[in-house]
Amino acid sequence: MTTTVRCETTTLADEEMQRLRELAAQLRVDSVRASTAAGSGHPSSSLSAADLMAVLMARHLRYDWDNPDSPLNDHLIFSKGHASPLLYSMFKAAGVISDEELMNGYRRFGNWLQGHPTPALPWVDVATGSLGQGLPIAVGVALAAQCLDQLPLHLWVLCGDSEMAEGSMWEAIDKAGYYRLRNLTAIVDVNRLGQRGPTELEWDMDAYRRRFEAFDWHAVVIDGHDLHAIDEAYRQVRGIDRPTAILARTIKGKGLPQVENEASWHGKALPPDLAEKAVAELGGVRNLRVRGPLPEPGTPAGAATAGGQVTLPTYKKGDKVATRKAFGDALVALGARTDVVVLDAEVGNSTHTLDFAEKYPDRFFQMFIAEQQMVAAAVGLQVRGYRPWAATFAAFFTRAHDFIRMAAVSQADIYLAGSHVGVEIGPDGPSQMGLEDISMMRAILGSTVLYPSDAVSCAALVTQMVDREGVNYIRTTRGSYPVLYDNGESFPVGGSKQVRGSDSDDVALLGAGVTLHNCLAAADLLADAGIRARVLDLYSVKPIDREAVREAARATGGRVIVVEDHYPEGGLGEAVLSALSEQAVPVTHLAVRTLPASGNPDELLKAAGIDAIAIAETARSVAGR
């Protein structure tokens, strides 16, 4: 059974209806014109949602267009980012971009009106275009607004129907239901057609409704071209104690008879002659300027600013402490800052984020086993000024790779911690071993990748990370290893530590994390054989300490060995090779090169050829002895 909002008695005056009709027509006309001028884009996917967006921007979106950074504004996220012609047409209607810019800027090199929205535009919170991401990110924004800032603002998310096939959407729908995010409305533009034909559910509106309701949402089905029904649906959402899905049955290409409901028109700009005809049919170019209500006054209850004194945890040199534990300690210390929030994917007792949860439960959000949603929520929380940390096993961040990639496009500032790395974890076996995480994180544009070997450096790096921009990643180790450094030592990002060495070293051993400890043990073995080893702690994998690496190569006559508990591609070894790329230095690279299995850490490090004995043997060979 389908519940449809029917407006038996209209609440919109004729004049207002006329304004909305005109606005919707303008959004259609401009969507067609902009994409035709660009020669590419998605007019048909814009036209299906034009009525939905016209009513929203004119009557329900509480937004101060002159002050897009105001924390009081509603948020509008186009999860279906390919409908950018519609979004940018709304910006023209709001008067924040000109018609000329829309016509000459869309999809053009050097202009901010890109093919898919990015926060290069001040009215855009996050980059979309990889489908299935806008709603999960909105859940993070909604959590911040409802649970931390406690403001009456509302989240409006325009979703495509095709993207409802992405599991990430159901992670978001699940979490929004779980947290009863009453400030969140998903507007699903059910236009029946995906890129290459009909969607899975086509116009089975009742199926959509049952699915949302099963995840504890309020769901309402409307005709997405009935301005009254749209208005009434929007009007109701603020009074509902749960998230609302407005399931709008729409027609792709609505308004253009030759395009309407035609599968072949996905993602195609109209040719100029057809576009001209279409614009004429839609009543020609308009230059309406429409703004809706301003946000309610208020003050965020959350304090998304750095406040509070952070006191680093301290450790005793030689004590065995796991870096994952030190990470938890440092996170608790960071908790003194009220902008720090923490997200877990149901492994907080392993990653030690639960240490934070115990002390700061209000700034801790459990995402259960939903890594995509965890990272998306982090991106959403930083939209509202928080410093979100998200932690899971390093291997399981691969689940959220696309979200991390897109976070970089959003130029989001997020903080990720991956534990249980490499074969070092032992008996659990390869499914739980992070062996490609450095590669994944290094290849994120503008990222920082840190991999401390001991508790002191780990805590120091966590404290620095929180003030950095972009995607920041710290890799922590499962097992406990000796504290190497004195409390208070400095570990600048981009630096390194020479933990062993002299002015006349025979060979350089470069490691990080567990392999640094193995390098140190190898250096002891080598010393017994009269070979002097320089040992370098490359705790900063990206940016890497290029100078120290080069100096180690120079000082040892080019006898460099790099050792990592990671697959050989894209990890510490290749970072070192890149640092030395313009030098003529041979590098010997020890890494995990066969499929690991279960065993104890020593057995597995030995089998991978990255234990102290393997390192020492390699060094002897490199040193020619």
Place this chain on the structure above:
Amino acid sequence: MTTTVRCETTTLADEEMQRLRELAAQLRVDSVRASTAAGSGHPSSSLSAADLMAVLMARHLRYDWDNPDSPLNDHLIFSKGHASPLLYSMFKAAGVISDEELMNGYRRFGNWLQGHPTPALPWVDVATGSLGQGLPIAVGVALAAQCLDQLPLHLWVLCGDSEMAEGSMWEAIDKAGYYRLRNLTAIVDVNRLGQRGPTELEWDMDAYRRRFEAFDWHAVVIDGHDLHAIDEAYRQVRGIDRPTAILARTIKGKGLPQVENEASWHGKALPPDLAEKAVAELGGVRNLRVRGPLPEPGTPAGAATAGGQVTLPTYKKGDKVATRKAFGDALVALGARTDVVVLDAEVGNSTHTLDFAEKYPDRFFQMFIAEQQMVAAAVGLQVRGYRPWAATFAAFFTRAHDFIRMAAVSQADIYLAGSHVGVEIGPDGPSQMGLEDISMMRAILGSTVLYPSDAVSCAALVTQMVDREGVNYIRTTRGSYPVLYDNGESFPVGGSKQVRGSDSDDVALLGAGVTLHNCLAAADLLADAGIRARVLDLYSVKPIDREAVREAARATGGRVIVVEDHYPEGGLGEAVLSALSEQAVPVTHLAVRTLPASGNPDELLKAAGIDAIAIAETARSVAGR
């Protein structure tokens, strides 16, 4: 409202009940003993499902334990792979491993009874342990069995309740409903407790039921410790025209009063004294040998063997053809082999998999926009001997990274094609640009990574890929570029082509895909300036043609420039650096180093510094002129 199967009149004779009770007790006892002997593992998560698995293996799983490779067998997949003690205890009960091996092998180095199941064991189809993967993979197996092989076998998937938070599970549930996989049963072990505390839904069985039903499954709620109810639920599933979810309310640690329903016992082996007491309470060690029914006789209707003559498409040298188009052509050619199947994530008109769909609709499966499910289905299809190809935009394979990673642990043979790579795609902007895919795919253990520059080499590589083992990836380009090679030329995986050069070259330009064309154009510019450039087509990124790269370095006196339309980390450049790591050769590396935006391809290649002019300028500088 909860539907509960109630067995008012028992259909199980007392004797059979006694056998099942004994078997369940044995599985419990052995799960405790094995994990205690190993000193780690998940006994509590095994005990909750012991009754479910006892009834399944004794009465419903149609499986020839002496012939695990039989295509007629039912499949049993532990999506909750951490319950491996239970699975291995079942293997003991079936008589395929000994009690001694279970006690001394579990989680031990060199033994196949790893912490999480892998197909090193002949009774295991795929590796699990990254939660949320077993059910999506099972959908692929079920598609093969139902739609291709058309056999009456059944898929039984033991799922955890915690993993129901993974979006990938809902992608699987959605697709199983869409394809009406009546041969698929998900047994959800709702034991209420996750790793660090209660699950989202705890024992809200009705919520689970509503969710499955909303996705068009048959769902039934049972007491997961009531042997009659379990038996009756299993008995019914084969008669239902849809996938069935058996939602079993269970108690974690069931059978051990001190462990039952206690959050603190997740993932912990019992200490030996407690284990001894527990075993005694459960009635002591048993050595029951229990096997259930054998599979029905039959013959697979699908022919998962290489048959049919593949005739490569041909192209005219100099014609402009996109490699994504050549990929589609080659896939159609491969279609002559009846083991070739193709999966799409709703972009088949862009990746050109729809060309295959038109000719071979029965071997084409639309997964809609669900990249995790697409890759999981590929893994499932290869379980039954097919050669599955899955294609989407290269950037969107990041969505499935964890599934690709686990495919390597499964030692699965799958074939992935990523289109729309690099800034070359132009106006759509960075959300659609594959700029980290080479890095991701290189770091998959045992992977093959290919990146052809023209149509002839692309088709030749596709044809070779299909007979390779492991995870195979081909990267195709959006735009059309000249055909460079003669039809019939050979492009061995691991090889390269010198497309320009002599015995006395001044500089070596190494490229692949679009940058190879830019290298060729740069070589023309350099020739005008009297600089002789050798140009190498590194179409095989992994394995790379180490010898050719080294020879190019040697021949040019170490003046090597590598150019890629990809971020600098983990891609072609670092592959070249690794190939040269033990030589002392400087390498100049041109790659995409800033966030791209929209524009036309030429503008974006220029802005990234990887167009012909930038390459030529760099070469002049490297050559010192």
